Amino acid sequence: MKLYVALGIILCFSCTISAQGVNESMSIEFNGKVLKISEPLIISVLIKDSESRPAIIFPEITGLEKRSKSATSAINIVDGRKVVDQTISQEYFAPKPGTYVIPEFSIPVNATRLFSEETSIVFTATGEEEVMLGSDAILPEPETGRETIFFSVQADKKGVFIREGFSLRISLYISEDAPVEMEFYRFNEQLQQILKKVRPAGCWEENTGIEEIVRRKVVITGKNYTEYNMYQSEFFPLTAGDINIPSVTLDMLVIDRMGTVNSEKRIIKSFSSKPLRIVVSQLPPHPLRDQVAVGEYRLVEDLSSQMVYPGESIRYVFKVEGSGNIAAIPAPEIQANSAFDFYPPDASQVVKRSAAGVTGEKGFNYFVVPRKDGKFPLGRYFQWIYFNTARVRYDTLRSVKILEVRGEDYKLGNISLSSSLGLYDNLENLDTTRKTINYKELLKNLTSAVAILLLIAMVWVIRK
Template sequence: MKLYVILSIILCFSCTIHAQVINNDPTIEFGAKNLKIDEPFTISVVVPGEENRPSVSFPEINGLEKRSKSATSSINTVGGEKVVVQTISQQYFALKEGTYVIPAFFVTVNGLKVKSDGITVEYNTRVLINPEVISEEDLALLPEVENNEEDVFLSVGANKKSVFMREGFALGISLYVAENAPIQMDFYQVNVQLQSILKKIRPVGCWEENVGIEEIIKRKIEIGGRKYTEFNLYQAQFFPMTLQDIIFPSVTLEMLVGSAKAGEGKMLKSFRSGVVKVTVKPLPPHPLKDQVAVGQYKLVERLSSALVYPGESIRYLFRIEGKGNIAAIPTPEIIANSSFDFYPPDISQLIKRSNQNVSGEKSFDYFVVPRQDGTFPLGRYFQWVYFDPKSAKYDTLTSLKTLQVKGEDYKLGNISLHGSTGLYDNLERLDSSQEYFDFKQILKELTNAIVILLLFTMGWVLRK
């Protein structure tokens, strides 16, 4: 009987504790499984409740080649609390068509192994894109063509030679080894060396968004007609916040190098990069040139209702999407007016960091209360100025929504049909002395009381 009571208490105690715990365990997600030969198979790790970007190591998959990696972070406000979700994605490419059976594998997240079930991926017959031919954006990061006479070289490359202030550019650090080079090479204390290199090249006065490379990614490419294997050591986006040219100094990487002949030992050899300069240009004259965001953006908006009564609350979503420094996008400024009450918005953001750019969205969810009747184009109140570096011009995102507010007579004539009441209806009848109840807090305190009671009960049973 005593054992039965104890087991019942333990079971109830476990259920109570479980009800209070939020599951923040990492999960593994897959991209599309039926692909063309030039499309990537993607494995993503989703880590909720993680403020800092997690360290994630993805497995090697037989028959598939690792390439680009991306990191996405989303921040939302739910019930007044900030919810952060980090997503790290790895792309895999197949070099030939066919069906790939991937057995169960592990992904390492912050030093812990997370197991995934196996999966089958099918690559259909299509025209094979040469994996050694890279995109125009990637090409900009490669060293100059004359370097292709060297068997091995280190490169620090930027994809733009000049940028406007606050415009992003990509920076990559890679070691290139020719396929027919008559040498054998091994990395030597690469993490220690890389940290020393980054201290030298990280520019002052720049906002950095890096992909986060926990492992060296290699790929086969072609430079000036010669085939190389690229070992990518570092990849990031920089946004200059001051009007000052950026100079990346020459840096050195030591490698263990030996002859391709068997039996010969290896010795340290240094490889030095060239100096890279990025010119920073001022923005054209404008009253807001020191405040505006720089990038390529578009507006997505949503209005909860296009027809309301005076005093009735509505929600208006103003979401900015595009490429640029998403985290630094300022909140749209709304001029105070007598027609509406605009309350501070709930702000959420989604940022995706890849090798070539930073993209995403930032949302401003407004609580709006109209004061008087009329027809109001929201473009009068919601405008957001930014600078487009591609066109080298300022542009404005302007709301295209129109809100119609009907007067009191219309409201009274239709209240029986719609059952809608305004925010301030019957305000004089409300009893402000009534106590506010936080049911979420009450439930939490009640659960804690039950836990304490169960502990006392278990102690009493064990003593008997």
């Protein structure tokens, strides 16, 4: 009898642990199974509800070239709580059309290991058999056309406006006909010292998250090189003035076989980058030049209803998409008026950091209550001024939606439309101390408690 009871407890305990161990918050995804030869295979690790971005190292895949890496964070407000989802992606390019078998692999993420089964990816021909090399990144020029090995700290722009982004890339380039064999020497220690010198002060940094040396084939001035990319970030200067990046040195371990098969000599050889200067200019005169966002943006908007009655609530989404410092995009400033009550918006954002720069979107979800009848172009209320780096001028994103309000003017009690903000009145008296219940965390704790009780019961039965 004791044996059956113990076996039952063990079975329940195993089921409980299995239920607790299933991690639905992390997964591995592919961007497709059939791709054009000009398109990359993108393997992504998705992590839900995580403020921090873990270091992810993707596998080497035989026959495919590992290239650019990107990191995307999406922020949403759910039941008054900020939820951050992370997506880390790695690109793989095929040298020619065909079917490529991706063997099963695992990726460690913090204390968890994610598994992917064996799968096949088909790359189809598109008429352009060659994949462009180096089209997604900054490529430097060696000082002389005869250099076979050189170290580079390179920016994609020589001059930017204040708060405009520029990419900084650190790579070692070795030509195919280089006459030496080399190995990296105390790399992590050297890289940290290099980054201390090259990271510009007074800048907002968006790091693409390179945790390993990424190798790829590139063509520079008609010569084939292998690039060993070790760092890339996008920087947004917060103050005007030149950014001067000094020359930095990378030590490599060079193997000299001294003309014999069984004898070799290892020496340390230094490679130095050229100093770099980036001019940061102030924006043209404007009353808001110290506040506006800088970049290339467009407006995407959504209105839950085109026609409502006074007092009936609607939702309006003002979403800014494009390239720039997405995280620093401010909300449109809306002046108080007697026609509408505008609640403070819920903000959401998606930021993608890649070799091509920082892109994404930031949305502002407004709760709106009309108080007067009539037709109202929302462009009167929703305007967003920014500095357009493509046109080198200030631009305005303005709503093109028109809201029709039908019926008698809406009054709340004895509120005067001309002297009150309506639904904002007595806002300070609302109870903001109530906390939302995290059911996911509650279930996890309950499962742990049940597992402990089952373990105690099993020990008690065995001892009896």
